[in-house]
Amino acid sequence: LNPGSESQAFGHNNRRRSVASTRTFVLKASEAHTSDDFKLKDLPSSSGRLDVVCRCSIAALLDDLQIRKDSIFIGVLEGKPNAPLCLRLDGRELRMMPFSEIGMADMLRRILGGHYEHGREYAIPYWQGVSIERKSFAELLCSVLASNALHYLCEEGEDIRTADVDMKRDNVFVLGDQQGLTVQDEEILEKLGAKRISLGSLSYLSSQVITLVHDELDRRLSKT
Numbered sequence: 001l002n003p004g005s006e007s008q009a010f011g012h013n014n015r016r017r018s019v020a021s022t023r024t025f026v027l028k029a030s031e032a033h034t035s036d037d038f039k040l041k042d043l044p045s046s047s048g049r050l051d052v053v054c055r056c057s058i059a060a061l062l063d064d065l066q067i068r069k070d071s072i073f074i075g076v077l078e079g080k081p082n083a084p085l086c087l088r089l090d091g092r093e094l095r096m097m098p099f100s101e102i103g104m105a106d107m108l109r110r111i112l113g114g115h116y117e118h119g120r121e122y123a124i125p126y127w128q129g130v131s132i133e134r135k136s137f138a139e140l141l142c143s144v145l146a147s148n149a150l151h152y153l154c155e156e157g158e159d160i161r162t163a164d165v166d167m168k169r170d171n172v173f174v175l176g177d178q179q180g181l182t183v184q185d186e187e188i189l190e191k192l193g194a195k196r197i198s199l200g201s202l203s204y205l206s207s208q209v210i211t212l213v214h215d216e217l218d219r220r221l222s223k224t
């Protein structure tokens with residue numbers, strides 16, 4: 001991608017320079033392809049719904065076309081042919097990222113293509129703040145749990161407006177894609193002590209859920 005392109009967001013939002021804690025959004029993308037074998041012009045059906053991953057990463061990391069320094073997005077890609085892979089975009093380190101779905105998909109295609117072609121599983125040398133590693137959903141959750149508070153976003157949970165979210169801690173929010181989480185995934189979260197948090201009884205799109213969580217936490221921060 002051309003760093004001068006108008007379709008990318010740069011830098012950080014000055015209002016958030018002093019933020020101490022982070023919000024990590026973990027999307028379990030149960031069919032998202034783990035190679036660059038998809039067509040940008042037919043993203044939903046050719047990529048195992050990587051379009052959901054693209055929209056969620058944009059919702060997690062961009063605010064008014066600037067990169068949020070307080071946010072991390074992790075997509076657990078579980079589709080063919082090289083699953084599982086965890087794609088991590090860290091707003092504290094990213095210096096630029098696309099803000100359109102197609103731009104994001106193009107970036108993912110380069111990342112997944114390089115990874116597959118060169119057989120390098122961990123290094124994304126050309127993109128600061130982006131990493132990819134082989135980890136399952138359960139392994140990822142165990143690794144992020146050490147210093148973070150874990151929350152599972154689902155319709156049946158405590159209302160986010162009153163839920164106990166410690167704004168001084170790093171918080172991790174887990175959500176599903178168009179298929180939602182399986183019973184086994186929910187059991188893993190239960191065992192790890194995740195708190196269920198709800199945005200109400202309506203089922204929202206995954207990217208909308210991320211935006212609504214940001215909104216609630218931003219409101220809380222603005223009152224402190």
Ligand SMILES: C[S@@+](CC[C@H](N)C(=O)[O-])C[C@H]1O[C@@H](n2cnc3c(N)ncnc32)[C@H](O)[C@@H]1O
Nearest residue numbers: 153154155175176177180198199200202203204
């Ligand atoms: C499009 S929804 C999944 C719909 C899927 N048919 C299901 O029953 O889970 C995507 C994800 O967003 C989250 N989500 C959707 N609505 C929510 C709500 N009202 N409160 C909290 N999380 C929600 C859940 O994690 C869900 O797996």
